[in-house]
Every structure is written in structure tokens, then in C-alpha cells.
Amino acid sequence: MITTTDLTKVYRTRDREITALDGVNLHVREGEVFGVVGQSGAGKSSLIRCVNLLERPTSGTVTVDGQDLTALAGGGNRASTDLRRARSRIGMVFQHFNLLSSRTVQGNVELPLEILGLTGRERSRKALELLDLVGLADKARSYPAQLSGGQKQRVGIARALAGEPKVLLSDEATSALDPETTRSVLQLLRDLNRQLGLTVLLITHEMDVVKAVCDSAALMKEGRVVESGTVAELLSTQGSELARELFPVGGRPSSEGRTVVDVTFHGETTTEPVISQLSRTYNVDISILGAAMDTVGGKQVGRMRIELPGSFEDNVVPIGYLREQGLTVDVADVAAAPEDATDATEAVDTTGAEDTVDKGADGGTDGEAAPAAGQQTARAEEVAK
């Protein structure tokens, strides 16, 4: 539905050039919610503004619904009629809503309909229909100043839908909202995606947004897409930075000379007793340093950080065994907990890992057969609650 090919954007200021996009190839499939994440300055806004040609790319192409937008003349505020028409099929939602304070809610939603040349009666009917769709039918005559942030964003979404777009672009639509309102606006985007078959490309710096609504995601760094795929693909990619950030799990080894691995269970592997089989097959003691269950992309996923005695070289075979069982296994580069720490959990990095359970280095299965992986992850979930 949206394809960018070798997309480059170079901003030229008086004294220097800034390459905001450096050859971005992205493919967003019809009907999916696609999240682009990355740190500030990574190029996310430039990407989304190039997709609807609010910014004209320096080179490369943007195709939306089969139409090469870069072949149409103009850009920014000087778009040709063809480009304006194509753009009206791409809705855009902004972080700060961009509503006109002098117009009522209904008047704001009617604005793009005026530009499209609808009659007063048609505009009114359509605007009320859209306000109903976003749950604001009773606010048609209110002014933006009388609305909460979440309600303002709903108006922004209704306005974005006025041209009956197939594609909705969302530029940090929830970053100015509190967590509860964020959840309800994300749910609305998800509902619209399903009800209307709308393709959504959203940019965000919050992994929770990706977790809550995205089918696919891409990670941008310094103007490039460094990882992309469906959430399920990312979670089963060894070494995926996005997967690690989407689903962090903490825990540090008890001492040096141990191998720490992060194991991701998804699909059928969540119910297989893989860890106990590993322990029995290779006669190794396994300590669980941290574990968590979570719903990512609508699917239950388990993640566990385990510690194996010996160096990586000593554990090549057990690690290979875990991979053969269909698990995603990443060797984690974490230093041992400080020696004076009485409980390793105190030294654990739990950054962003609300659901993570850290058991401490002595809380594993040393000396005993490990319980089934399914039980372990289920137990972790229980503790996390």
C-alpha cells in the first residue's frame, strides 16, 4: 500500500547539509498498522512528511495505493492539483491536533470537505457521521478549547478521515496524551483499521504503542531503516534490537564465567518443556535470572533470561539445542552482579520492563530438574500480576 524506494531527504541550511533520510526502503502492506520507531533525530517525521509529500524528497520514490506521488508536481504548500487530489486520500493525524480554535468541532471536520467542494448539506451529514464514528456525536457544536486532549485527537482523526482515505499517517498522535487516553486513542485507531480496512503508518518513540497496535514495525537510526518486519518476525529474529526493546527482560549473572541467554518463546514453543529437557539432556544446571509473559502484536509471548555455567564456547551445543527447538536465543552481554550485592535482583536492570520478574541468581533451578518452560513462564506471569 505504501512503498518507499531509496528515499533520501537532505535539508540544506545556510552553512550545512543534513541528511535526514538516507536511502529508506519501506513497504507497508494494505490493511496493516505499521509503526516506525527511533530516537529523536532518526528521521521519523521527515519520513512521514515525505510519504505525503508535505516535504519533497531529495531523491527516491513514494508510491501510495499504486500511485507514484513523487511523479506528481509540487510539494509542501505548492502542490499541483493532482498531488492535492492524491493527498486528500491520505489522512494525517498530528501530535498537537492542529485544530482551528475559531471553528466548532463540526466546522473543523468540515474543513477538508469544503476543500473537496461538497455542498453545505453534504458536509454537515458527512461530518456528523465521522464524529459519530469517533464517539463525539454530542460534541459537534463545542469548540476545541472545551475538549480534553483525547477528544481533540478524536476530532483530528475524524478530520483525517473526511477524504475517505485508504491510508492514515499518524505523527506521534498520542505523545501529548496521558496513558489512559493514549490507550483509548490507540484502540480507536485499531478499530478504524479493522472496520474501514484502513492502512495506518504511525511514528512513535514509545514501544508500548507498537506493542499495543502494530502488526509490523521498523527501527530507524540516522536516517536509515535498520530493522523491519512483522512483530512476530522481529521477535523470532536473533539479535533483533526491536524485539529486545519491545519485550525487555532483566537479570544479571551471579558471577563471571557464566553464559547468559535470552530465550523467546512464541507460538507452540510456549507450552513445550524445553528448559527442563535441556537441563536433563546436557546435565546442566540452569538458573533463571528473569522471566516475563506479555501480549505483543495480539499474541502471547514469553521471554526468559537464563544462566548456564561456563563460557559461551562451553555452551555452544545447549544453545544450538534451544534454537533447534524453534526458540529465539540471544546471548546477552551483561556483567555479573557486584560481589557485595546480597541479592542480585537489586542490581538488575529493569528498564522499561514492567512485566519482568527478576528472581535473583540463586532463584533458579540449580541442583534440580527445571520445571517445564510453559510452567516457568506461566509462573512468571502469575508473579508479575
Ligand SMILES: Nc1ncnc2c1ncn2[C@@H]1O[C@H](COP(=O)(O)OP(=O)(O)OP(=O)(O)O)[C@@H](O)[C@H]1O
Ligand atoms: N526543516 C528542516 N531543516 C533542517 N533540518 C531539519 C529539518 N527538519 C528536520 N531536520 C533535521 O533532520 C534530522 C531528522 O529530523 P526528524 O524530525 O525527521 O527526526 P525525528 O526522528 O522525527 O525526530 P523527533 O522524534 O525529535 O521528532 C534531524 O537532524 C533534524 O534536525
